[in-house]
Amino acid sequence: MSKESGVLTSPAYRGRFAPSPTGDLHMGSLLAAVASYLQARRAGGEWLLRIEDLDPPRTVPGATDRILRVLDGYGFEWDGEVCHQSRRTELYMAAIERLRADGWLYGCACTRKEIAQIAHAGIDGPVYPGTCRAGLAPGREARAWRVRVGDRGMAVPDALQGWLRQDLAREVGDFVLLRADGLVAYQLAVVVDDAAQGITDVVRGADLLDSTPRQCHLQQLLGYATPAYAHIPVLVNERGEKLSKQTLAHPLVVGDAAGALVTALSLLRQSPPPALRQAKLAEVWGWAEAHWCMDALIGLRQLYPPEGGGGVFG
Structure with missing residues (x-):
């Protein structure tokens, strides 16, 4: 790390997942987490976890702990310590x-x-x-x-x-x-954090696509490297609204981690075999890491839940 710039540089792949503790994780969150995680692992790289708790009025008490517990219960393994934006002012x-x-x-x-x-x-x-x-x-x-x-x-x-x-x-x-x-x-915090953490690749939802040019502008002004970007399609409900806390998306449940993960893989166009729904969580992850192909999402901006998706989607 350069003491002068505070920017960590690394030649290896380094991705990240950066949820905001304004509520619980839901299926839309899981898609972004899975895509960024699998892309990092397929590249033999690192996957960092950042809690974007920059806005105290919007932070829900206990949400950070629930996010970490759900990610752990779903079998995600992040590298290094969890980064909290609230501690980086x-x-x-x-x-x-x-x-x-x-x-x-x-x-x-x-x-x-x-x-x-x-x-x-x-x-x-x-x-x-x-x-x-x-x-x-x-x-x-x-x-x-x-x-x-x-x-x-x-x-x-x-x-x-x-x-x-x-x-x-x-x-x-x-x-x-x-x-x-x-x-x-x-816009500033995410640019500073990506540079300080040496993020080389950003895989996130297409709802943030329009923010990217602003972030690239700041990267250039600050002399930071620009990561490679891949914006995955966002999950929408039957009304065409982005699945989110605001649209009352149902929170993820740890007890159904394996089933929810298979559903996420299906939505991400990975075509998991039907038998995988009866598999244990470790087997699901093993299949996912061996078969992950992000190119299946090229050109897609939105994903729609299957008929009968029920409470998983809200």
Whole structure:
């Protein structure tokens, strides 16, 4: 690890799974965990576990312990200690100070209401029009700190979704890195963590695809290497909504780990044999590691539960 940059470099494959303790893991979470885990193991690499508890108001008491217990009960074996974002604020603030010193950050006094009244819609809400980019108006104080995107078009290759092209200025605008409530934004924290942990490959849900160009922009500004990306399709319910805590997805149950894992493999287009449903958990993992092929997911953005999926999906 470089003492100056705090960035760990490694030539080997190093992946990660980074759940947020805003609730329990569900089948959608399991797909991301399984895909990232198997891709790492097939590459002979490491798989790290990160708890993204960056936002205390949204953190559910006891959720972190339940997440760890479920992952352990499902047979996941992570490398090294579990990383908790809530304990890494000093690292994030150091990155913010670097960007501020280099002239990439500026204070913003605008409220959400003010922005919504004059901004056009982008891929992730109103696009900030740059009101405070040249300096704060007299009598106004900075509420948040934004990073300049300039006049940039980003093109990011993805192993499953092809090239993602995004005009940051038109589709996103200068985005917040330090929020008005004093909390560090997710986009910065994930970039700093991936660099500090030496992550070489990111396998995660396609719901985060649109965030990737912003993260690549920050990686370039901070001088970090850009990992290889693969965004797997997200699991949706019968209404076409992403399966999540907000859509009341049912939590994973440790007692049905082997069956749920086989279901996850089926959803991930791995075609496990029917007899695997009667196998023990270790046998399921053995089959999965021997047969894993992420290419089966190329071009897919969504996955649909089978008819009669029942309580596993919510």
